[in-house]
Amino acid sequence: MSYTVIDKLPIYDQFAELHQSSGLLKNKKGNYTQEQLYTAAKNSWYCLSIYDGEALIAFGRMISDGVYQALICDVMVDPAYQGNGLGKQIIEGLLHKCQQSGIQSIQLFSAKGKQQFYKKLGFQEREADAPGMSIVI
Structure with a gap:
């Protein structure tokens, strides 16, 4: 099937709908409105x-x-289209942009249960002696 890929933010309604349907919204830490996201x-x-x-x-x-630093955020795929390589295509496109810009250090936070997906794409968990850390205030 042929899809259109563009490096442009979608309109608000489409973004909010995909954020909701993909389940990413419920994985957010903190209380944010769709408008804030x-x-x-x-x-x-x-x-x-x-x-x-x-x-x-x-x-x-x-x-x-x-x-030299980039953080991948909010990778989401409509559940009806999951398993068709679209998440992989998004990640590869983001990594390609980093390569074009000379960025070599790329981080991401994975949604629960998605670690294996990112490992297949070459991402590695941080070393035990250099853990990533976060705080929600």
Whole structure:
């Protein structure tokens, strides 16, 4: 099947609908409105959207300093389209942008149960003596 891939943020309604249907919204830490999450996406360094006709079916974004660090955020695929390689296509597109920009250090936070997906794409868990850390305030 042929899909359209663009490096542009989708309109708010499409973003909010995919955020909800993909289950990513319920995995968020903190209390954020859909509007706040869309503003966060608008502030991204780079994003990719995949469409089936007019319907947004996959999305991913990165925040970055544009030089040496990037963080992949909000990778989501419509459940009806999962298993078709769209998540992989999003990740590969984001990594390609990093390569073009010379960024070599790329981090991500995985949703529960998705670690194996990212491992298949070459990501590794941080070493035990250099753990990632976070705080929710």
